[in-house]
Structures are given as structure tokens and as C-alpha cells.
Amino acid sequence: MQSPAKDGPFIVCDNLIKIYKVGGAEVMALQGLELSAEKGEFMGIVGASGSGKTTLMNVLGGLDRPTAGKAVVNRQDLLRLSDSALNRYRREQVGFVWQQTSRNLIPYLTALENVELPMTVAGKNWGEKRSWAGELLEAVGLSARRHHKLAQMSGGEQQRVAIAVALANKPILLLADEPTGEVDSATARIILETFRRLNRTYGLTTLIVTHDQQVAGHVDRVVAIRDGKTSTETIRQVVTAPQAAGGHEDAKEGGQEGRHEVRYHEYIVLDSVGRLQLPPEYRERFNIGDRVKIELQPGGILLKAVEGRGLVKKEAPSEEEDRARPLAKQRRPLLGRLRNVLPVRKKK
Ligand code: ADP
């Protein structure tokens, strides 16, 4: 027997698969996703619409069960937990922030009452509720507005109340699904800074899904999801002044301990058996089809296109073939397609 000397990362997804059944068809929303996060990490998740980001949040938050693979949070295997254990996990250990604040908040209650509500449900006493709700509203920068009703607050303020509500029951994991999706970029910045502050203050492991380009500047790591798999990750590194000379630079910041520079390193993620997904833009640029040649170099491995196995460009169907396809799939201009089925009006 191997001794489990180390607990391993806080979050581990290994070959994670989620299949939704819609009618007779199956949608594979997560296709063998790999992800790990350390306790206290602050991670951004990006990816095109439909790539599986929300599915991943729902699985990690215990709202949805994975179909296969491994999803472990704080040593709890989410695939194996009983229904009641999974419910308890979701209620007691996870905080959610959604794009629509209405999913977290009650408009006719004040900010303070909203934050206290989950604690009331959990059976906390009055004193405990007051002090923790007060501290949380202070932490999200809304102490002065605590007696305002939600309906009197701006979208950005409401979202910060929603963050406080998500933390009311002291979760160990905070999941936010496009929390900046409905606000302008200045407000988005404030929201991202709020998440960062809470992450630092409480050592709270935080995963944020966002389309916001600014996110890389706030988080420790950005993971990109493509077609239900983790494809690349970008790690943010702060380099202090003497080291910072030379090399590529993406952004500069003036820090408290003098000047420092922020560098981003992008990596391609390999799955547990060593497969990697080449970004489509690289495949296109180097005309890489279904095979690559590898060459060992002193510093690493070079991937090269194979002659005659480049990307196959789909040939346009002949007009005859095109007409034979179902109407919705035909490539001819819409008007041309409709002429075949609409009654023809003859010119007089
Ligand atoms: P994202 O959040 O990145 O836009 P989602 O996780 O919402 O992506 O969706 C990933 C894929 O799974 C999409 O093809 C979507 O249509 C499908 N999907 C998501 N949720 C469901 C569901 N409840 N039932 C059926 N298909 C779903």
C-alpha cells in the first residue's frame, strides 16, 4: 500500500467528463478536463461561449454531478458523495456568485439583511450574524450602504453585496460565473479587486469565469477552456526591479516596494497521459493537420507540420450537391434557396 503522505491539491479534476442528454442526443460538455488548484489560489477561467465553463462551475459547486472521471475538492470526491452529502457540501462549503445578481439577492431587503439571510437559514444567532455580516460588507467596501435596500443600489454595488452573501456561511471555495458580465469595465475592475482582496484576506480559494480581458491582471493564473478541455494556462509573475530588466514585458505596475513588472507565461496543458491540444491558430499558421513531426532540440522539442498532411480545406460542394442537401444546410445565398420553395411570381 502506498502511504497517502500528502493531501494533494485542493481541487483536482482528472479526465473529467460531463454528458448532458437532450432528447435522444448527447452533448459532451466536458471532454476529459484536467485542472488542479492549490488552497488559496485565485484563478480565472476563460473560454468561448459553449466551451464548458458553467458546466465546470456547476460540477465543482456540487450543483451537477460529473458523468465520469475525477472531481475532488478538499479531499471530497464529488462523483462518489451520496446525494445528501453533496447537498451538504454545496450548502456549507461553496459560495456562488452569478452573472445575474437576482439569483443571489432579494431586492426589497437591505444589504445587511441580504447578507444575514443565509446565516438565519443556517441557524446562526443574532450577534454572530450582525458581526459577520458587518465585517463582510466592510470587506466589499459597502459598510456605509448597509441599510440601503438592494433596489436602491447600482449594478456594481449589488454584485458586491452578492459576493458578501456568497461568503455568509464561510465557504471554503468561492465560484463566480461571469460576475462582471453585465457591468461596465470600470465597475468590473472594482468587482475583480473585491474578489482579490477577499482572496488575500481570508485565503479563500476562488475561481472566476469571465470574458473580461482585465482578469489576467488580477488573478494568479488564467486557465483557458476549449471544447470541454483545459487547453492553455497563463501564469502571472511579478518580477522585482533588478530582475525586470530585459525580456518581454506585458505590463508595468508601480508597487509599494518600488517598481516591479508583471510578466505572463503561457503554457499548453497536457492531460494525464501526456496529450496536448494545439491552439487552432498555431495549427492554421503552420498548416498542421492530423500529424506532426517532432524534432529533439537542445532546449526542448520542436513540432513541425508533415508535408501532405496539412489542414484539409473543405471543398465547396457542387451546385447540384448543394441543392440536394436539406434547406438549412445549403450554402447558396438564402434568397436563392428560398426561390426553390416559394411560389414563383411571374413578371407581367
Ligand atoms: P459556457 O459556460 O462555456 O458557455 P456551458 O458549460 O454552459 O458553456 O455549456 C457547454 C455545452 O454543454 C454547450 O454545448 C451547452 O449547450 C451544453 N449544455 C450546458 N448545460 C446543458 C444542459 N443543462 N442540458 C443540455 N446541454 C447543456
Ligand code: MG
Ligand atoms: Mg456559461
